[in-house]
Amino acid sequence: MLNPECYETVPDEKLVLLAQQNRQAxxxxxxxxxxxxxxxxxxxxxQTEAEDLAQEGFLGLISAVCRYDPKRGASFSAFAVRCITNHMISALRRCRNLPLPVGASDVPPLSQVEDPADLPDFAAQSRIQSTAMxxxxxxxxxxxxxxxxxxxYSGLSYEQAAQKLNISVKSVDNALQRARRKLRAAAGESM
Structure with missing residues (x-):
């Protein structure tokens, strides 16, 4: 296992496999x-609150980590970009039943993402707080x-997760309920 400070140089495809079992990754x-x-x-x-949409994007990223299969030949970044964007679009549709925004399918490559150093202070602070949360x-x-x-989150049933982790279905349910309580508490503290 790599030290946390070494993760910065790890390619996405390797880091995503580590992230499936390691929180620091x-x-x-x-x-x-x-x-x-x-x-x-x-x-x-x-179209909606920026913080809410950002959370949907981060959920899309977590979903991408859970579902990424390097055997399919796509790079993780391409897969993650699609998952993030689709999660946001789905959230917009659920909340407001809106049509797709013009150009929503035209996702810029990561190299075109704005540098946080160029943002106004309030916008940069908001991003930092959301990421930290x-x-x-x-x-x-x-x-x-x-x-x-x-x-x-990767789509396994409670039974499949229990079998994979060699624990009971009740233990899976208990762990999931504890996680949900912790996540709700953490989200409440950040507000």
């Missing part, structure tokens, strides 16, 4: 994709709660 991926998430929020500006939520979970969340 997940935090590194979240930090790596924060600029892109906020760039997408800006594209949908005015997501990282805090991930870091508050126990190892078992993190594993259960990753497995359930």
């Amino acid at each position: 997940m935090e590194s991926l979240i930090l790596r994709y924060t600029g892109f998430v906020w760039n997408q929020v800006r594209q949908f500006q005015g 997501i990282c805090t939520m991930v870091s508050r979970l126990s190892r078992r709660e993190y594993q259960v969340c990753m497995l359930i």
